[in-house]
Amino acid sequence: MILRTPPPKKRRGEAIAAESPPPPSDRRLVIYDHNPPPVPPDSSDQFLCTYQCRQMVKADFVDALTTAEKQLHDYQSKLEALNQNLSKAEAESKKFRDQFLYTEQELVAAKRREQVLQEQLLKELNDSQQRFRKQLQSYNELEDLVPITRRMDHQPTKLIGFCMFHYIFQLKLQNEMNLREKAESSAESADGKATLLERKLSQLSESIEREKRHLSDELAQTKSESKLSISRINADLERMKCKAKNAEEESELLKEQLEGVMKQFNECLHQKSEVEKKLSSFTLQDVTPTENNPLIKHLQEELRNYESEVQEARKLKSSHENIELLKEKLLEEKGRKERAELQLSKLQELQLSLNNLENELSSWKLMMKDIPGVSCHEDIPVKFATLQKEVIDSTMKMGEANARLKQMEVSLDLAQLGKQNAEAEAALAKEKAEVLKSEIKRIELMLSMVTDERDKFRSIINELKKPKNEEMTDEAANMTIVQELELSLVNKEFVIKELENSLCQQKELNDRQHNEIRLLNERLNDETRRIKSLEREGDRLCSEISLLESKLGHGDFSSANTKVLRMVNTLALGNDAKQTIEALQTELQKTKERLQAVEELKSQSGDTGKLVDSYISEKILKLKEQIATLEKREERVLTCISLSTQQANNYTSQPEISRQIEIFIRKMNSIPAFTANLTVESFNRRTLS
Amino acid sequence: MVSRTVAKDIITLRGSAAIVSEFFGYAANSILYNRGVYPEESFVKVKKYGLPMLLTQDDGVKSFISNLNAQLSEWLEAGKLQRVVLVIMSKATGEVLERWNFSIETDNEVVEKGVSREKSDKEIMREIQAIMRQIASSITYLPCLDEPCVFDVLAYTDKDVAVPFTWIESDAKLIANPQMVKLHSFDTKIHKVDTLVSYKNDDEWEEQ
Numbered sequence: 037m038i039l040r041t042p043p044p045k046k047r048r049g050e051a052i053a054a055e056s057p058p059p060p061s062d063r064r065l066v067i068y069d070h071n072p073p074p075v076p077p078d079s080s081d082q083f084l085c086t087y088q089c090r091q092m093v094k095a096d097f098v099d100a101l102t103t104a105e106k107q108l109h110d111y112q113s114k115l116e117a118l119n120q121n122l123s124k125a126e127a128e129s130k131k132f133r134d135q136f137l138y139t140e141q142e143l144v145a146a147k148r149r150e151q152v153l154q155e156q157l158l159k160e161l162n163d164s165q166q167r168f169r170k171q172l173q174s175y176n177e178l179e180d181l182v183p184i185t186r187r188m189d190h191q192p193t194k195l196i197g198f199c200m201f202h203y204i205f206q207l208k209l210q211n212e213m214n215l216r217e218k219a220e221s222s223a224e225s226a227d228g229k230a231t232l233l234e235r236k237l238s239q240l241s242e243s244i245e246r247e248k249r250h251l252s253d254e255l256a257q258t259k260s261e262s263k264l265s266i267s268r269i270n271a272d273l274e275r276m277k278c279k280a281k282n283a284e285e286e287s288e289l290l291k292e293q294l295e296g297v298m299k300q301f302n303e304c305l306h307q308k309s310e311v312e313k314k315l316s317s318f319t320l321q322d323v324t325p326t327e328n329n330p331l332i333k334h335l336q337e338e339l340r341n342y343e344s345e346v347q348e349a350r351k352l353k354s355s356h357e358n359i360e361l362l363k364e365k366l367l368e369e370k371g372r373k374e375r376a377e378l379q380l381s382k383l384q385e386l387q388l389s390l391n392n393l394e395n396e397l398s399s400w401k402l403m404m405k406d407i408p409g410v411s412c413h414e415d416i417p418v419k420f421a422t423l424q425k426e427v428i429d430s431t432m433k434m435g436e437a438n439a440r441l442k443q444m445e446v447s448l449d450l451a452q453l454g455k456q457n458a459e460a461e462a463a464l465a466k467e468k469a470e471v472l473k474s475e476i477k478r479i480e481l482m483l484s485m486v487t488d489e490r491d492k493f494r495s496i497i498n499e500l501k502k503p504k505n506e507e508m509t510d511e512a513a514n515m516t517i518v519q520e521l522e523l524s525l526v527n528k529e530f531v532i533k534e535l536e537n538s539l540c541q542q543k544e545l546n547d548r549q550h551n552e553i554r555l556l557n558e559r560l561n562d563e564t565r566r567i568k569s570l571e572r573e574g575d576r577l578c579s580e581i582s583l584l585e586s587k588l589g590h591g592d593f594s595s596a597n598t599k600v601l602r603m604v605n606t607l608a609l610g611n612d613a614k615q616t617i618e619a620l621q622t623e624l625q626k627t628k629e630r631l632q633a634v635e636e637l638k639s640q641s642g643d644t645g646k647l648v649d650s651y652i653s654e655k656i657l658k659l660k661e662q663i664a665t666l667e668k669r670e671e672r673v674l675t676c677i678s679l680s681t682q683q684a685n686n687y688t689s690q691p692e693i694s695r696q697i698e699i700f701i702r703k704m705n706s707i708p709a710f711t712a713n714l715t716v717e718s719f720n721r722r723t724l725s
Numbered sequence: 726m727v728s729r730t731v732a733k734d735i736i737t738l739r740g741s742a743a744i745v746s747e748f749f750g751y752a753a754n755s756i757l758y759n760r761g762v763y764p765e766e767s768f769v770k771v772k773k774y775g776l777p778m779l780l781t782q783d784d785g786v787k788s789f790i791s792n793l794n795a796q797l798s799e800w801l802e803a804g805k806l807q808r809v810v811l812v813i814m815s816k817a818t819g820e821v822l823e824r825w826n827f828s829i830e831t832d833n834e835v836v837e838k839g840v841s842r843e844k845s846d847k848e849i850m851r852e853i854q855a856i857m858r859q860i861a862s863s864i865t866y867l868p869c870l871d872e873p874c875v876f877d878v879l880a881y882t883d884k885d886v887a888v889p890f891t892w893i894e895s896d897a898k899l900i901a902n903p904q905m906v907k908l909h910s911f912d913t914k915i916h917k918v919d920t921l922v923s924y925k926n927d928d929e930w931e932e933q
């Protein structure tokens with residue numbers, strides 16, 4: 037059987053409220069003594085030790101908290117630095133973007149200027165070309181005029197003017213050529229500048245994109261790192277909380293231990309007082325002064341000193357405890373205050389969530405009113421369950437009905453096939469009958485034809501027979517004709533007989549086919565009856581299947597074919613055994629401490645009172661016996677745990693244990709004998725070794 | 726017109742036994758989580774059958790289930806396993822509250838002759854996924870388990886099966902007048918597994 041996890045832990049308030057010492061648990065070994073030995077003065081160190089341990093735990097927790105807080109601060113500062121870097125990078129990217137836009141605008145402006153310049157150049161070129169053409173035309177006209185002017189030598193001034201005009205025209209041409217060359221060179225330089233600017237632009241855009249990608253990657257990395265750090269911090273916080281809870285629980289346990297020890301201390305004091313009383317009674321009884329009197333006095337003085345010391349120690353201890361209690365109360369109050377402040381902050385959120393929940397509740401209640409058969413929220417799961425059951429039942433019924441439908445369809449198909457076959461056979465038979473009828477008719481026609489021919493022939497013969505005298509010479513020929521006719525008649529009659537026989541056969545065949553059709557119809561009816569009976573059987577089988585399924589679900593089985601096995605698991609044993617081990621160990625430690633205290637007492641007291649010595653020795657013997665029994669129990673439990681937690685296969689691989697398994701389990705079929713043998717062997721090994 | 730052909734994988738007896746025993750392991754973990762037999766924080770999420778499945782981290786329960794699966798696969802390969810039942814009982818009274826029944830039909834021809842079958846792995850995974858979804862949604866109609874509970878596993882085997890060292894014969898731990906809900910089934914063509922949950926009647930719950 038598998039056990040659930042241990043029951044929920046007690047709350048701290050309940051533990052503090054229940055200040056009365058808890059009763060001893062069933063697992064602890066409590067040794068009840070009427071005369072416990074006196075507690076030495078050094079026992080207060082034990083109480084101090086636990087307090088120091090608790091303080092150390094608290095100090096560790098506080099240190100861990102401070103380190104976690106420091107880490108938190110560091111992470112926060114890193115986050116801020118990263119955010120600042122991000123903002124810087126964003127500002128730089130904005131700058132680059134602005135620069136990029138500015139360069140783009142400059143590019144566009146330069147291109148536009150270039151276009152304007154080109155247009156101007158083109159215009160100038162066109163104007164210069166037009167002027168050049170005009171001048172050429174005028175030049176041509178002038179050249180035409182030159183031969184005329186040559187004739188007219190009396191007009192040298194016009195020639196000179198024309199040359200001047202030509203020279204001026206050439207100069208203008210050259211100027212225009214130069215201008216054109218300049219314009220082309222400027223256009224080329226502008227093109228080069230534009231290409232350079234474009235290259236720079238592309239480089240800038242690439243660099244900007246690279247920087248953007250880099251920045252986005254860095255952003256993503258910082259985000260993921262921040263998330264990771266936040267999750268780590270949360271995990272650390274939870275760990276700290278768990279540690280604090282554990283520390284609180286340990287403190288509670290230590291308190292309980294303290295109370296137990298205090299009880300024992302009180303018992304020891306009580307026993308000590310009783311011993312003192314006895315000692316004092318012994319001293320009173322001895323009237324004669326003997327050698328023991330000074331010893332007894334000495335012992336009494338020592339006892340008084342011890343008592344005073346013990347009282348002082350008690351006072352110190354009580355004062356220490358009060359201080360510690362006050363400190364703890366202070367810390368608790370501080371913690372409560374912080375918790376209250378946290379919870380106050382959460383109150384508002386809770387109120388908001390409460391309002392939301394109330395709104396949802398009201399909406400759900402309104403919805404509930406719409407649902408038929410539901411008056412309160414408790415009815416809803418019942419309604420759901422009933423609806424689901426109905427759905428399940430209806431689906432089951434649907435399935436059954438579908439199965440029946442399919443079966444009926446199958447049977448219907450079979451019946452239809454049979455019917456079709458029968459109809460086909462009937463049609464074939466009908467066709468055969470019709471064919472036979474047609475043959476019969478044909479044969480009857482032939483018969484009628486043949487009888488007509490026969491009658492004709494007979495009439496011919498009779499006609500031929502009457503004029504005997506006239507035709508004596510042809511009698512022989514006529515006789516032969518008559519014989520031939522008679523032969524043909526006989527043949528025809530034979531044919532007629534054969535046809536009649538075939539008619540009879542056909543009639544018989546028809547009768548047989550009619551009978552077959554009747555048999556098929558009867559078979560059809562039988563098949564339909566069988567189908568109906570099969571349907572009934574199918575319904576019955578479905579009901580049986582549902583019954584069997586219900587039984588299967590219920591878990592029934594036939595013992596002739598099956599057996600039910602369960603795996604043995606040792607988890608419960610392990611948990612219980614661990615708890616018993618812990619309890620036994622604590623008991624062992626306590627008894628050992630008591631033994632030490634008793635032995636110290638014995639060494640301090642020395643020869644005072646033979647009764648005390650004997651009593652103490654008896655106590656020592658008893659404690660030693662208890663220690664031995666506790667150790668034995670611990671060993672047995674440890675061996676049981678080692679047996680239960682190891683797997684069976686590992687066990688069987690060991691030769692000794694496999695031998696024991698064969699002997700005790702397979703042959704003798706008893707597990708307790710096997711475990712007992714194992715414990716004895718382990719005890720012998722440990723004690724003898 | 727293009728026709729889709731479903732790729733079929735060859736399944737052997739050993740492979741089918743492994744699929745079924747693995748399914749049982751995950752189903753048991755899912756049931757223990759959904760029914761609250763163990764606390765939620767003791768489970769960890771893993772991906773299986775295309776779904777987020779929860780597995781216990783308790784060492785004892787883990788070893789118990791792993792040993793169980795090993796034995797179940799052995800019986801499945803031998804064709805001796807008829808049924809596996811996960812029983813949830815009250816810790817205080819030992820009363821059986823729920824029975825998760827996994828019935829197994831084995832193709833004996835495969836066990837005797839050692840032949841293999843063909844079925845798509847995706848199809849099997851889809852069928853198992855449907856069952857896991859139904860197990861998760863069963864909390865809507867199953868009654869709440871308010872008290873501490875424990876679980877146990879029963880195996881219905883053939884009569885001639887040798888009882889292993891860590892197993893003992895037991896009663897069937899039945900529920901009187903149970904409510905039953907049949908869930909989906911899955912088929913590897915060698916082993917067919919039907920799932921059914923039976924629980925204590927609601928009227929009896931209310932009376933108590």
